[in-house]
Structures are given as structure tokens and as C-alpha cells.
Amino acid sequence: MFIIDPHCHMVSRTTADYETMAIAGVVAISEPAFWAGYDRSPAGFIDYYRQLTETEPKRAAQFGIQHYSWICLNPKEAEDLGKAREVLAEIPKFLSRPTVLGVGEIGLNKNTPNEAKVFQQHVQLAIDAWEKQEATAGKHHLILIHTPHLEDKLKGTRMILDMLKDFGSAIDPSRVLIDHVEEHTIRMVKDAGYWAGMTIYPVSKCTPQRAVDMIEVHGAEHLCVNAAADWGVSDPLQTHRTMLEAKRRGHSLETLMTVFYNNPAVFFGQSPRFRLKPLRVTEVG
């Protein structure tokens, strides 16, 4: 069974994790730009974007994994508007790199006015940079959105949906994935026409069992599952554990392929840089 992990922070993993993921069937990883565990200088972001677009694809390729990334100033550091202005000015040149899928993971952290302003600036950048660079189908770069943790998630998700709505027809919901949805936010994200991502992560996010519950209740359409696998006590095989839970409940190979391979392939395939196509499983004989 092949898997695409749509949200995995490989800069915080050793190379052994790439090997483990490859053995477990991962063929592609998408890695959004995130908080490094400390607040960086603008120059630090440039180095980080180079790591995402140069070093990680090479590390992944040793094990036959395609590595893609997203570029942004993460929500946790968006409180500093001066830093945001400097960093956002640098982002367009990285958006044209051959393994970059779009702008992300933008979003909110504590739902502050400054975070909201920087979120809106990123969305506008995704629109403006696409018009200048791509000239292909689609209205804007793909956008990957982080929703806040824990008690901030419900309010933050509502704020994000409202801000996206303010962009009107300039935003195509099919080109936006809103991540880290849980039981109280998944319906509002899907009803608004966006893709939804579920992150399988101890304590602060979701378990494999709850994720499969949400797939069963809300359907497999426009839904992805990811391991995040970042600085906390995390596991790059949580996506696999979720697939195992779905198998344990008797869900079909077609459902598993939809959620764990084809959905990410369809969403990312909207970028001309993503090289994998959805697969169809056919029984022979």
C-alpha cells in the first residue's frame, strides 16, 4: 500500500525516519514551513527555506521518497509585523522552486489581530505570486492552513473561514487545505468547500481511532490524514496507524487508497510540480 503523507516536518526527524517511512510505503511527503522551536531572524528563515527546498529533497531521495515543501512565515512568529514584512518579501522567489507546492502552513496561533493580518497578507501573496509566475490553470498558489491548538481551535477556525470568505471569488476553496481539523471544526471546513486535514498526534491533536470515526461520519471526500511528526513526542508512522485502524474496522482497499494516497495526490496534483498521479486499483482475473 503506497502512502503520501501530506504534512510531515522532516527537518525535525533523523534520516533513519526517512528509511522507516520508505519501508512502510511512503512515496511522497509534503512538508510545510513551521516554527523551529525558537523565534528566528529574517535571515534564519532564508536558511530554513533553503533547507526545505534543497536539503530535504536530497535526504528523501536516498530512499525513493519525493519531498515537497511549502513556504511561509508560520503563525507563531506572525506577531512581529516587522519581521513578517521582511520575510514575506523573500517568499516569492522560493515559491518558484521546483519542489514547492504553495504557501503554508499559514494560519493562526493565539488568534491575535497581528496573526490575522499576516494570514491575510500570505493569502494575498498566494494570489499575486501565482499571477506573476505560473500562468496556468488555477487562481492562486495552493494554500495550506494551520488551525490553532486545543481551546483556541474553534474560534481560530471560524476566524480563518471568515477571512477567506472576505477574499471572495479570488479564493478557490478546492485549492485550499485547512489542517488539524477535529470533531468540532471538520464540518464547518468541509461545508465551506475546503479540503480538510486531520493530524494524528498525541495529546494536543487526534488519535487514529477518532480520525477514522470522523472519516466514517463525514465521508472520505476532500479529507487527508497526516502525522505532522514535529518537535513533540510524535511518530512519523501515525498516518499508517490510522490506516491500520481503518483496516481493523473492515474498510475497503478503495477507501484506504482514497484517503491515504489519492486524496493527497488529487489536492497536490493541482500544482504543476507534483509528479504523482492518483491510482486506480483493479482486480485482475
Added chain:
Amino acid sequence: MMLEPRMTAQEALDAYFLETRAKLLEIAATLDRIERLPGGAEASGDARLRFVAEALELLKSGGPGRAERIQRLYSMA
């Protein structure tokens, strides 16, 4: 669109009971631990423990969507 069910309720109960029992024990042990440690009586007034108590009442109340209701209980307005 909801997926077709692949298990019966009895099968789910058989599969998940022991795990649920273990999680209930974890909750019980955590509450015991907080109460027996120095300052336990004062800690009992903490908003987080009131949230736990409300969540447990919500579990007893029955009906669908318990996980979503607990998420909303814990959410900032």
C-alpha cells in the same frame, strides 16, 4: 457522505472495551494523584478540574456527538 458501517455495535464494543476501561482508569488515577498530593484541596477549585467534571457529566448524559460536545466545552469563546 457517511461511509457504510463495517462493524456492528457489538463488534465495536468487543474491540474497544478494554482500551476504554484503561482510559477511564487513567482519568481516575490522575484525579486521585492530584487529590493526594500537597495542595490537592486547593487544586480542586482549578478551572481545568471543573472542565473535567463537566466533561464527565456530559459523558453520562448520553446522545450522539459526545466528542464534539467535549471539544466545544473546552473551546475559547
